[in-house]
Amino acid sequence: KFNRWGHNGPFGSASCKSKSNNQRQKLKLHLPQHSATLNTLARNSKIKEAIGRALYTALNKANKVLKTFPSATKYLKTIVSFGKVTPEQKEEVEKFGLAIYAWDEFLLLGDDKQYDLPVKKKSDICTIMYTSGTTGDPKGVLISNNSIGTLIAGVRCLLGSVHELDFLHIHLKILLLTEKDVNLSYLPLTHIFDRVIEECFINIGGSIGFWRGDVKLLTEDIGELKPTIFCAVPRVLDRIYAGLQQKISSGGLLKNTMFNFADSYKLHNMKKGSKHVKHGLGGNVQLILSGAAPLATHVEAFLRVVACYHVLQGYGLTESCAGTFVSLPNELGMLGTLGPPVPNVDVCLESIPEMGYDALSSTPRGEICIRGDTLFLGYHKREDLTKEVLIDGWLHTGDVGEWQPNGSMKIIDRKKNIFKLSQGEYVAVENLENVYGSVTGIDSQVLERWAEENGVPGDFNSLCENPKAKQNVLVELTRIGKEKKLKGFEFIKAVHLDPEPFDMERDLLTPTFKKKRPQLLKYYQNIVDNMYKGAK
Incomplete structure (x- = not known):
């Protein structure tokens, strides 16, 4: 009995049944969850810390593992591929005194052994x-087992609350997540968000379908599986939102004029589009659950009306075993917030005097701290780092929150992503990213259309270097900055247009599309320096 695995790969410790004698055998495996990109793996930090000396990899990652040789070989003894092993791979691995097995070949090693x-x-x-x-x-x-078990109990309670029934014209909520529910696994299982959702589905006997690993086929996979719950990170939902907005502006999905109606009519007309969006998500979606990063309020509001019955935003860390806050269904007053804490955790705010946040003020603000059975046991072989974040049983998240009057929490800042300028002012970069990220006119299609309308020659790469194109982007950014009433030092003074989006291959994004700020600064350091020189 091996914990199920698909394209995303296996997780947890495992046992299996021998093919020959159907006896349950123990494979003493510990499977730490590693990033699929292997960029960090090349630096060996994960291999050095791993409990055992074996590495388990997907077939399409095997050659990338070999690229970490010879520096990684002193930490490894065995490589197991969930696919076939080529003669070339076998020769390369054995050259360094290591063993490599295909999964089926690896299972045979336990045929003549029995363990309790x-x-x-x-x-x-x-x-x-x-x-x-x-x-x-x-x-x-x-x-720990207890952390996941405790979290599952909370997730089942919260997710179950979105099932509704109209019985004899009486609107009832059924507090059950049932075996009839279907989840699509496409987010990386190396991260806690999808991992916990799948554990929950396994717990209640629901169905899990695994995508084919190709973003271009994701829509087709969704249509084939028809999930009832669609889990996504904000970047995925941002793309859905942008696609819908493009259809709206062109009149393909909703007539553009409807958005000039009064709010009451506007809401009614937006609902007309729901069947088109729901069909795009398979037709059976009852819940969209967003996690891993904050979802922009305007995107959440739009999708709540247009996409499906409920769009919930969750918050949690790997250290808190994911879900700590989840917004509630049909509570429009919680738009833009994380919702209230889940039932099985305690939450408090800790004042940050140097940033002007007071947890005891009339509007409590401070660092979000979490306590409860969902918390992690510590960092593997890093007791020093554990002591930095676990203080008197409270996990210090580094996120700055604000309690709302309705009991929900709103993220307003990041303790570690605050930059102090030379004049003594603090800049919260994530807040500015949310503001400037709302500018829909900055993408390749808009830039090319602008060039065509203004007679600016050149392909997309050359447009990114064109001073007029950069100035046009700056004008848009300045406009939104004034609209949102940003302070003078929060306005962008110079831009660099990169034709290549941030990606995981260059170690600029995590598998859940979070930006890696230290790596981004290092990668673009020369460009940043030149922008500062040019802006002075």
Whole structure:
């Protein structure tokens, strides 16, 4: 019995049944959750920390593992591929004194061995999951059986509350998440968000479908599976929103004039588009759950009306085993917030005097701290880092929150993403990114259309270097800055247009599309320096 795996790969510790004698055998495997990009892996930080000396990899990642040789070989003894092993790969690995097995070949190693499965305890480590590395090297998070079990109980309660029934014209909510529910697994299982959702589905006997691993086929996979719950990160939902807005502006999905109606008529007309959007998500979606990063309020508001019955935003860390806050269904007053805490955690705010945040003020603001059975046991082999974030049983998240009158939490800042300017002013970069990110006129199609309308020659790459194009972008950014009443020092003074989007291959994004700020600064350091010189 091996914990199920598909394109996303297996997780957890595992046992299996021998093909020859149907006896349950113990494969003493510990499977730390590693990033699929292997960029950090090349730096060996994960290999050095791993409990065992074996590395398990997808077939299409095997050659990337070999590229970490010879520096990584001193930490490894065995490589297991969930696919075939080519003669060239075998020769390369054995050259360094290591062994490599295909999965079927690896299973045969246990045919003549029998082990008694140990009794699992709540306090046992279930898995080691590595953080995304947005602020430095990833850290191995030790998650216990109790943490996952406690979290699942909370998720089932909250997700179950979105099922509704109209019985004899009486609107009822059914507090159950049932085996009839279907989830599409396409987010990386190396991150806690999708991992917890799948654990929950396994727990209640729901269905899980695995995508084919190709973004171009994702829409087709959704249409084939017809999920009832669609989990997404904000970047995916931003793309859905942008696509719908483009159809709206062209009159393809909704008539553009409808958005000039009064609010009451506007809401009614937006609902007309819901069947088109729901069909695009398979037709059976009852819930969109957003996590891993804050979802822009205007995107959440739009999707709540147009996309499906409910759009919920969740918040959590790997260290808190994901879900800590989840917004509630049909509570429009919680738009732009994380919702209230889940039932099985305690939450408090800690004042940050140097940033002007007071947890005891009439509007409580401060660092979000979490306590409860969902918390991690510590960082693997990094007790020093554990002590920095776990203080008196409270996990210090580094996120700055504000309690709302309705009991929900709103993220307003990031303790570690605050930059102090030379004049003493603080800049919250994530807040500015949300403001400037709302400018829909900055993408390749808009830039090319602008060039055509203004007689600016050249392909897309040359347009990105064109001073007039940069000035046009600056005008748009300045406009939104004034509209949102930003302070003078928060206005953008110079831009660099890169024809290549940030990606995981260059280690600029995590698998959940979070920006890695230290890596981004290092990658673009020369460009940033030149922009500062040019802006003075």
